[in-house]
Amino acid sequence: MLELKSADVFYGKAQALHGVSMGCAPNEVLALVGRNGAGKSTALRALMGQIPLRQGKRQLEGTDITGLSLSDSSRRGIALVPDSRDIVSGLSAEENLLLATLSHPPGHWTIERVYELFPRLRERRQAQGTSLSGGEQQMLAIGRALLTNPRYLLLDEPTEGLAPVIIEQIVAAIEFVSRAGVSVLLVEQNFRVPKRVAQRFCLLDSGRVVWSGDREEIDDRLEMMLSGLQEGAQV
Numbered sequence: 700m701l702e703l704k705s706a707d708v709f710y711g712k713a714q715a716l717h718g719v720s721m722g723c724a725p726n727e728v729l730a731l732v733g734r735n736g737a738g739k740s741t742a743l744r745a746l747m748g749q750i751p752l753r754q755g756k757r758q759l760e761g762t763d764i765t766g767l768s769l770s771d772s773s774r775r776g777i778a779l780v781p782d783s784r785d786i787v788s789g790l791s792a793e794e795n796l797l798l799a800t801l802s803h804p805p806g807h808w809t810i811e812r813v814y815e816l817f818p819r820l821r822e823r824r825q826a827q828g829t830s831l832s833g834g835e836q837q838m839l840a841i842g843r844a845l846l847t848n849p850r851y852l853l854l855d856e857p858t859e860g861l862a863p864v865i866i867e868q869i870v871a872a873i874e875f876v877s878r879a880g881v882s883v884l885l886v887e888q889n890f891r892v893p894k895r896v897a898q899r900f901c902l903l904d905s906g907r908v909v910w911s912g913d914r915e916e917i918d919d920r921l922e923m924m925l926s927g928l929q930e931g932a933q934v
């Protein structure tokens with residue numbers, strides 16, 4: 700399990716997370732949902748070790764990893780795909796993937812397996828980062844994260860701004876990766892994609908966990924509220 704326990708996170712004087720306790724269990728897809736500015740990306744950064752906790756703890760399989768560096772967190776099996784995707788624009792798609800293999804020992808995920816997951820990337824392997832479409836960049840960002848052979852894959856709004864046909868490919872990839880034994884923490888502002896792939900849900904609002912539970916616990920009222928998130932509905 701990868702988890703935050705009573706985590707407080709600040710940007711300067713502004714508090715972004717207030718006593719957040721949440722965690723992703725082995726072999727599950729957990730959706731972290733909430734409207735704009737709720738603290739979803741901050742929670743992912745905190746789980747990755749990209750941003751320090753002012754209070755509280757970060758734990759991996761019950762071990763305290765609060766102070767573990769970003770690179771050590773990555774070596775311990777945590778990978779984050781940021782919403783910015785961060786493709787190296789001067790390198791080809793394949794060079795971007797090669798870069799990820801350099802810093803990690805070989806494991807289950809190889810460039811070939813990434814191409815099997817996203818055949819479009821094989822076709823575009825020689826294309827420069829700058830010429831890739833949004834969907835191709837997202838596939839590349841996920842592929843690059845998989846090459847670190849994570850046990851926990853943290854995805855920040857992977858379907859944002861993508862065409863429905865590409866969203867289907869990303870959803871299929873999340874399902875495949877999950878079946879391959881990787882735990883996925885999926886951040887989305889809307890509820891449409893998480894509703895299809897997640898077994899458990901955690902709703903953040905104003906930096907606080909306001910609801911968490913299993914798919915079966917989502918009643919009609921909550922479903923309406925979650926479905927309204929992308930329209931900026933109040934929680």
Ligand SMILES: Nc1ncnc2c1ncn2[C@@H]1O[C@H](COP(=O)(O)OP(=O)(O)OP(=O)(O)O)[C@@H](O)[C@H]1O
Pocket residue numbers: 710713714715733734735736737738739740741742888
């Ligand atoms: N780098 C930063 N510096 C200062 N404040 C920040 C920074 N990043 C986020 N914040 C603030 O922290 C709070 C939580 O932001 P965060 O980006 O985690 O929300 P989010 O749920 O991911 O929102 P979105 O749906 O827009 O991606 C917001 O009030 C935001 O303005």
Ligand SMILES: [Mg+2]
Pocket residue numbers: 739740741782855
């Ligand atoms: Mg965000």
